[in-house]
Amino acid sequence: MNRPVVVFLLLAYAxxxxxxxxxxxxxxxxxxxxxxxxxxxxxxxxxVTMRFVLRQPVASLGPWWxxxxxLAVAVxxxxxxxxxxxxxxxxxxxxxxxxDTKGLIDNVLTSVxxxxxxxxxxxxxxxxxxxxxxxxxxxxxxxAGVGMTINAIAxxxxxxxxxxxxxxxxxxxxxxxxxxFVGFFWGLWHLPLxxxxxxxxxxxxxGVAMMIAFCLLLSPAFEWIRARSGGVLxxxxxxxxxxxxxxxxxxxxxxxxxxxxxxxxxxIVLALFNLGLWWASRRGWTRLQSE
Numbered sequence: 001m002n003r004p005v006v007v008f009l010l011l012a013y014a015x016x017x018x019x020x021x022x023x024x025x026x027x028x029x030x031x032x033x034x035x036x037x038x039x040x041x042x043x044x045x046x047x048v049t050m051r052f053v054l055r056q057p058v059a060s061l062g063p064w065w066x067x068x069x070x071l072a073v074a075v076x077x078x079x080x081x082x083x084x085x086x087x088x089x090x091x092x093x094x095x096x097x098x099x100d101t102k103g104l105i106d107n108v109l110t111s112v113x114x115x116x117x118x119x120x121x122x123x124x125x126x127x128x129x130x131x132x133x134x135x136x137x138x139x140x141x142x143x144a145g146v147g148m149t150i151n152a153i154a155x156x157x158x159x160x161x162x163x164x165x166x167x168x169x170x171x172x173x174x175x176x177x178x179x180x181f182v183g184f185f186w187g188l189w190h191l192p193l194x195x196x197x198x199x200x201x202x203x204x205x206x207g208v209a210m211m212i213a214f215c216l217l218l219s220p221a222f223e224w225i226r227a228r229s230g231g232v233l234x235x236x237x238x239x240x241x242x243x244x245x246x247x248x249x250x251x252x253x254x255x256x257x258x259x260x261x262x263x264x265x266x267x268i269v270l271a272l273f274n275l276g277l278w279w280a281s282r283r284g285w286t287r288l289q290s291e
Contacts, residue, residue, distance in 0.1 A: 005169050008042075008049045009185055012161055016041025020192040031196070038193060039154045042161020049165065061164040065233035074225050074238040075144055081273075082245045085265040086252060092265055095254035101125075104251060139248060147241030155239035156232070162186050163226040163235040175223060175288035176278075183219030187212030199262045206257065214262045217270035220277060227289055 016038045023034035050056050065071070089095040098104045105121055162182055170178045190211045194200065199214075200207030225234045242261065252259045259265055280286045 002169065004049055004054055005166065007053050008045050008161065008165055008169075011045035011048055012042040013189060014041075015044045016189060017192050024196065031198075035193065035198070036154045036157075040157035042159075042165075042189075043157040046161045046165035061160060061168060061232070063231040066230040068229060070225060070229035070234055071237060074229060074234045075147060075241050077221070077225070078147070078238060078242040078245055079140065079143060081242070081261065081266070081269060082248050084269040085261055085263075086248060088268060089252045089254070089259060089265045092254075092258055095252055095259050095265065097252055099251070101127075106253070139245065143241050143244040147244040148237050149240075151240030151244050152236050155243065156236045158186075159222075159232050159236045159239055163222055164232045167223070167226055175227075175281075176220070179220040179223045180216060182223070183216035184212060186219065187215030190215075199260070200256045202255070203257055210257060211262065214267060214270075217267050217274065220274050221270070224277060224286075224288060227287070 019037040019041060020034060023029040023037060024031075046061060047058050050058050050061060086097060090097045098106065105125065166178075166182050170181065173181070188208075190198065191208055194207045194211045195204045197204055198207075198211075200210055203210075222235045222238060225238050226232070228234070245261075249260045252265075255263070257263055277286070277288070281288050
Protein backbone atom coordinates (compact mmCIF):
# COMPACT_ATOMS: atom_id res chain seq x y z
CA MET A 1 0.00 0.00 0.00
CA ASN A 2 1.50 3.36 -1.01
CA ARG A 3 1.76 6.47 1.15
CA PRO A 4 -1.04 8.50 -0.49
CA VAL A 5 -3.51 5.64 0.10
CA VAL A 6 -2.52 5.43 3.78
CA VAL A 7 -2.88 9.19 4.17
CA PHE A 8 -6.25 9.15 2.44
CA LEU A 9 -7.61 6.38 4.67
CA LEU A 10 -6.39 8.07 7.87
CA LEU A 11 -7.96 11.37 6.81
CA ALA A 12 -11.23 9.78 5.68
CA TYR A 13 -11.64 8.09 9.04
CA ALA A 14 -10.50 11.16 10.95
CA UNK A 15 -12.87 13.56 9.17
CA UNK A 16 -15.94 11.32 9.28
CA UNK A 17 -15.47 10.04 12.82
CA UNK A 18 -14.86 13.58 14.06
CA UNK A 19 -18.05 14.78 12.32
CA UNK A 20 -19.89 11.94 14.04
CA UNK A 21 -18.68 12.77 17.53
CA UNK A 22 -19.26 16.50 17.11
CA UNK A 23 -22.71 15.97 15.65
CA UNK A 24 -23.96 13.50 18.24
CA UNK A 25 -22.13 14.50 21.42
CA UNK A 26 -21.55 18.24 21.08
CA UNK A 27 -24.22 19.64 18.75
CA UNK A 28 -26.94 17.02 19.40
CA UNK A 29 -27.90 17.01 15.73
CA UNK A 30 -30.45 14.70 14.14
CA UNK A 31 -28.94 11.42 12.95
CA UNK A 32 -29.79 12.23 9.31
CA UNK A 33 -27.76 15.46 9.41
CA UNK A 34 -24.84 13.74 11.06
CA UNK A 35 -25.02 11.01 8.44
CA UNK A 36 -24.80 13.48 5.56
CA UNK A 37 -21.79 15.24 7.10
CA UNK A 38 -20.23 11.84 7.79
CA UNK A 39 -20.50 10.87 4.10
CA UNK A 40 -18.35 13.82 3.02
CA UNK A 41 -15.31 12.63 4.99
CA UNK A 42 -13.87 10.56 2.08
CA UNK A 43 -14.34 13.45 -0.37
CA UNK A 44 -12.50 15.87 1.92
CA UNK A 45 -9.77 13.29 2.46
CA UNK A 46 -9.39 12.82 -1.32
CA UNK A 47 -9.16 16.57 -1.94
CA VAL A 48 -6.64 17.18 0.86
CA THR A 49 -4.47 14.24 -0.19
CA MET A 50 -4.45 15.30 -3.82
CA ARG A 51 -3.74 18.97 -3.16
CA PHE A 52 -1.35 18.86 -0.20
CA VAL A 53 0.30 15.44 -0.34
CA LEU A 54 0.49 14.67 -4.05
CA ARG A 55 0.40 18.32 -5.18
CA GLN A 56 -1.95 17.40 -8.02
CA PRO A 57 -5.19 19.05 -9.20
CA VAL A 58 -8.44 17.69 -7.80
CA ALA A 59 -9.73 17.35 -11.36
CA SER A 60 -7.36 14.42 -11.85
CA LEU A 61 -9.63 12.35 -9.59
CA GLY A 62 -11.99 12.10 -12.56
CA PRO A 63 -13.22 11.55 -15.16
CA TRP A 64 -16.43 12.68 -13.53
CA TRP A 65 -18.81 11.18 -16.07
CA UNK A 66 -19.20 9.85 -19.58
CA UNK A 67 -22.48 9.53 -21.45
CA UNK A 68 -23.20 5.84 -21.94
CA UNK A 69 -25.78 3.17 -21.11
CA UNK A 70 -23.99 2.25 -17.90
CA LEU A 71 -25.35 5.35 -16.19
CA ALA A 72 -28.83 3.91 -16.71
CA VAL A 73 -27.63 0.55 -15.39
CA ALA A 74 -26.35 2.33 -12.28
CA VAL A 75 -29.89 3.52 -11.50
CA UNK A 76 -31.77 0.37 -12.52
CA UNK A 77 -29.43 -2.11 -10.77
CA UNK A 78 -30.38 -1.07 -7.20
CA UNK A 79 -34.06 -1.49 -8.12
CA UNK A 80 -33.43 -5.03 -9.39
CA UNK A 81 -31.37 -5.75 -6.29
CA UNK A 82 -34.25 -4.57 -4.08
CA UNK A 83 -36.74 -6.79 -5.90
CA UNK A 84 -34.36 -9.75 -5.58
CA UNK A 85 -33.71 -9.51 -1.83
CA UNK A 86 -37.41 -8.96 -1.19
CA UNK A 87 -38.30 -11.99 -3.33
CA UNK A 88 -36.06 -14.38 -1.38
CA UNK A 89 -37.00 -12.96 2.03
CA UNK A 90 -39.92 -15.38 2.64
CA UNK A 91 -37.48 -18.27 2.15
CA UNK A 92 -35.34 -17.16 5.09
CA UNK A 93 -36.11 -17.95 8.75
CA UNK A 94 -38.00 -15.25 10.63
CA UNK A 95 -38.81 -13.12 7.59
CA UNK A 96 -42.19 -12.46 5.98
CA UNK A 97 -43.07 -10.40 2.93
CA UNK A 98 -46.23 -8.31 3.14
CA UNK A 99 -47.87 -7.58 -0.21
CA ASP A 100 -51.34 -7.04 1.28
CA THR A 101 -52.68 -3.90 2.95
CA LYS A 102 -53.03 -5.35 6.45
CA GLY A 103 -49.57 -6.93 6.45
CA LEU A 104 -47.97 -3.75 5.15
CA ILE A 105 -49.67 -1.61 7.79
CA ASP A 106 -48.55 -4.03 10.52
CA ASN A 107 -44.97 -3.82 9.25
CA VAL A 108 -45.05 -0.02 9.09
CA LEU A 109 -46.37 0.23 12.65
CA THR A 110 -43.40 -1.70 14.03
CA SER A 111 -41.27 1.42 13.47
CA VAL A 112 -43.90 3.91 14.73
CA UNK A 113 -43.98 5.04 18.40
CA UNK A 114 -46.81 3.40 20.35
CA UNK A 115 -48.54 6.73 21.01
CA UNK A 116 -48.87 7.41 17.28
CA UNK A 117 -49.79 3.96 16.03
CA UNK A 118 -53.57 4.35 16.07
CA UNK A 119 -53.44 7.61 14.12
CA UNK A 120 -51.01 6.21 11.55
CA UNK A 121 -53.07 3.03 11.17
CA UNK A 122 -56.24 5.04 10.53
CA UNK A 123 -54.53 7.18 7.90
CA UNK A 124 -53.12 4.16 6.08
CA UNK A 125 -56.41 2.25 6.20
CA UNK A 126 -58.12 5.16 4.42
CA UNK A 127 -56.00 4.40 1.35
CA UNK A 128 -57.29 0.84 1.35
CA UNK A 129 -56.26 -1.76 -1.22
CA UNK A 130 -54.35 0.80 -3.23
CA UNK A 131 -51.74 1.16 -0.49
CA UNK A 132 -49.30 -1.47 -1.74
CA UNK A 133 -49.40 -0.45 -5.46
CA UNK A 134 -49.12 3.20 -4.44
CA UNK A 135 -46.10 2.46 -2.27
CA UNK A 136 -44.37 0.46 -5.02
CA UNK A 137 -44.93 3.15 -7.66
CA UNK A 138 -43.82 5.94 -5.35
CA UNK A 139 -40.80 3.91 -4.28
CA UNK A 140 -39.66 3.42 -7.88
CA UNK A 141 -40.19 7.02 -8.98
CA UNK A 142 -38.74 8.55 -5.83
CA UNK A 143 -35.74 6.19 -5.85
CA ALA A 144 -34.79 7.22 -9.39
CA GLY A 145 -35.46 10.93 -8.91
CA VAL A 146 -33.95 11.32 -5.46
CA GLY A 147 -31.13 8.88 -6.16
CA MET A 148 -29.92 10.96 -9.11
CA THR A 149 -30.30 14.35 -7.38
CA ILE A 150 -30.50 14.94 -3.63
CA ASN A 151 -29.10 11.57 -2.56
CA ALA A 152 -26.42 11.79 -5.23
CA ILE A 153 -24.98 14.91 -3.59
CA ALA A 154 -24.33 13.06 -0.34
CA UNK A 155 -23.30 9.87 -2.14
CA UNK A 156 -20.70 11.85 -4.08
CA UNK A 157 -19.07 12.62 -0.73
CA UNK A 158 -18.26 8.94 -0.40
CA UNK A 159 -17.70 8.02 -4.02
CA UNK A 160 -15.10 10.71 -4.70
CA UNK A 161 -12.99 8.89 -2.14
CA UNK A 162 -13.81 5.18 -2.47
CA UNK A 163 -14.38 5.01 -6.24
CA UNK A 164 -12.51 8.19 -7.16
CA UNK A 165 -9.25 8.41 -5.23
CA UNK A 166 -8.81 4.71 -4.43
CA UNK A 167 -9.86 3.60 -7.92
CA UNK A 168 -7.16 5.85 -9.32
CA UNK A 169 -4.40 4.94 -6.87
CA UNK A 170 -5.12 1.21 -6.75
CA UNK A 171 -5.72 0.97 -10.50
CA UNK A 172 -2.72 -1.36 -10.92
CA UNK A 173 -4.34 -3.91 -8.59
CA UNK A 174 -6.54 -6.70 -9.86
CA UNK A 175 -10.30 -6.09 -9.86
CA UNK A 176 -11.18 -8.48 -7.03
CA UNK A 177 -8.28 -7.52 -4.77
CA UNK A 178 -9.10 -3.81 -5.17
CA UNK A 179 -12.79 -4.44 -4.53
CA UNK A 180 -11.98 -6.43 -1.38
CA PHE A 181 -9.57 -3.79 -0.08
CA VAL A 182 -11.97 -0.90 -0.66
CA GLY A 183 -14.92 -2.92 0.64
CA PHE A 184 -13.23 -3.75 3.94
CA PHE A 185 -12.17 -0.19 4.75
CA TRP A 186 -15.49 1.16 3.46
CA GLY A 187 -17.38 -1.14 5.81
CA LEU A 188 -15.19 -0.45 8.85
CA TRP A 189 -15.46 3.30 8.19
CA HIS A 190 -19.18 3.06 9.10
CA LEU A 191 -18.31 1.96 12.66
CA PRO A 192 -19.48 5.08 14.60
CA LEU A 193 -22.84 5.07 12.85
CA UNK A 194 -23.27 1.31 13.10
CA UNK A 195 -22.63 1.33 16.85
CA UNK A 196 -25.40 3.92 17.14
CA UNK A 197 -27.88 1.64 15.40
CA UNK A 198 -27.43 2.43 11.70
CA UNK A 199 -28.88 -0.49 9.66
CA UNK A 200 -28.89 -2.85 12.66
CA UNK A 201 -30.61 -0.97 15.51
CA UNK A 202 -31.20 -4.11 17.58
CA UNK A 203 -27.67 -5.51 17.14
CA UNK A 204 -25.19 -2.60 16.99
CA UNK A 205 -22.07 -4.56 18.00
CA UNK A 206 -22.71 -7.51 15.70
CA GLY A 207 -23.77 -4.92 13.13
CA VAL A 208 -20.16 -3.77 12.78
CA ALA A 209 -19.13 -7.17 11.39
CA MET A 210 -22.30 -7.32 9.31
CA MET A 211 -21.60 -3.92 7.77
CA ILE A 212 -18.07 -4.94 6.83
CA ALA A 213 -19.39 -8.15 5.23
CA PHE A 214 -22.08 -6.19 3.38
CA CYS A 215 -19.60 -3.67 1.97
CA LEU A 216 -17.20 -6.44 0.97
CA LEU A 217 -19.99 -8.07 -1.04
CA LEU A 218 -21.30 -4.77 -2.44
CA SER A 219 -17.92 -3.36 -3.43
CA PRO A 220 -17.47 -5.44 -6.64
CA ALA A 221 -20.74 -4.09 -8.05
CA PHE A 222 -19.62 -0.51 -7.41
CA GLU A 223 -16.16 -1.18 -8.87
CA TRP A 224 -17.75 -2.76 -11.93
CA ILE A 225 -20.09 0.19 -12.52
CA ARG A 226 -17.17 2.59 -11.95
CA ALA A 227 -15.10 0.79 -14.60
CA ARG A 228 -17.88 0.33 -17.15
CA SER A 229 -19.43 3.81 -16.78
CA GLY A 230 -15.99 5.40 -17.03
CA GLY A 231 -16.45 7.95 -14.26
CA VAL A 232 -17.44 8.74 -10.69
CA LEU A 233 -21.04 9.60 -11.60
CA UNK A 234 -21.98 5.97 -12.23
CA UNK A 235 -21.28 4.70 -8.69
CA UNK A 236 -22.63 7.99 -7.29
CA UNK A 237 -26.05 7.45 -8.90
CA UNK A 238 -25.95 3.80 -7.90
CA UNK A 239 -25.20 4.72 -4.29
CA UNK A 240 -27.86 7.43 -4.20
CA UNK A 241 -30.54 5.17 -5.66
CA UNK A 242 -29.67 2.30 -3.33
CA UNK A 243 -30.01 4.61 -0.31
CA UNK A 244 -33.32 5.95 -1.64
CA UNK A 245 -34.71 2.40 -1.75
CA UNK A 246 -34.13 1.85 1.97
CA UNK A 247 -37.85 2.33 2.59
CA UNK A 248 -38.57 -0.98 0.86
CA UNK A 249 -37.79 -2.60 4.17
CA UNK A 250 -41.33 -1.85 5.37
CA UNK A 251 -42.58 -4.64 3.10
CA UNK A 252 -40.56 -7.23 5.03
CA UNK A 253 -40.92 -8.07 8.71
CA UNK A 254 -38.18 -9.70 10.77
CA UNK A 255 -34.76 -9.16 12.28
CA UNK A 256 -32.62 -6.35 10.84
CA UNK A 257 -29.78 -8.85 10.67
CA UNK A 258 -31.79 -10.91 8.20
CA UNK A 259 -33.89 -8.48 6.16
CA UNK A 260 -33.00 -5.57 3.93
CA UNK A 261 -30.11 -4.93 1.54
CA UNK A 262 -27.56 -4.98 4.38
CA UNK A 263 -29.05 -8.10 5.98
CA UNK A 264 -28.58 -11.76 5.11
CA UNK A 265 -31.23 -11.47 2.37
CA UNK A 266 -29.29 -8.77 0.57
CA UNK A 267 -25.96 -10.49 1.12
CA ILE A 268 -27.19 -13.69 -0.49
CA VAL A 269 -28.24 -11.75 -3.60
CA LEU A 270 -24.89 -9.93 -3.71
CA ALA A 271 -22.95 -13.18 -3.31
CA LEU A 272 -24.85 -14.67 -6.25
CA PHE A 273 -24.24 -11.52 -8.30
CA ASN A 274 -20.50 -11.67 -7.58
CA LEU A 275 -20.41 -15.31 -8.60
CA GLY A 276 -22.19 -14.43 -11.84
CA LEU A 277 -19.87 -11.47 -12.45
CA TRP A 278 -16.82 -13.68 -11.96
CA TRP A 279 -18.25 -16.29 -14.32
CA ALA A 280 -19.18 -13.69 -16.95
CA SER A 281 -15.69 -12.21 -16.85
CA ARG A 282 -14.11 -15.65 -17.24
CA ARG A 283 -16.30 -16.28 -20.27
CA GLY A 284 -15.35 -12.91 -21.75
CA TRP A 285 -18.91 -11.53 -21.55
CA THR A 286 -17.89 -8.46 -19.56
CA ARG A 287 -14.72 -6.59 -18.69
CA LEU A 288 -14.01 -5.79 -15.06
CA GLN A 289 -11.27 -3.19 -15.47
CA SER A 290 -11.60 0.26 -17.01
CA GLU A 291 -11.10 0.47 -20.72
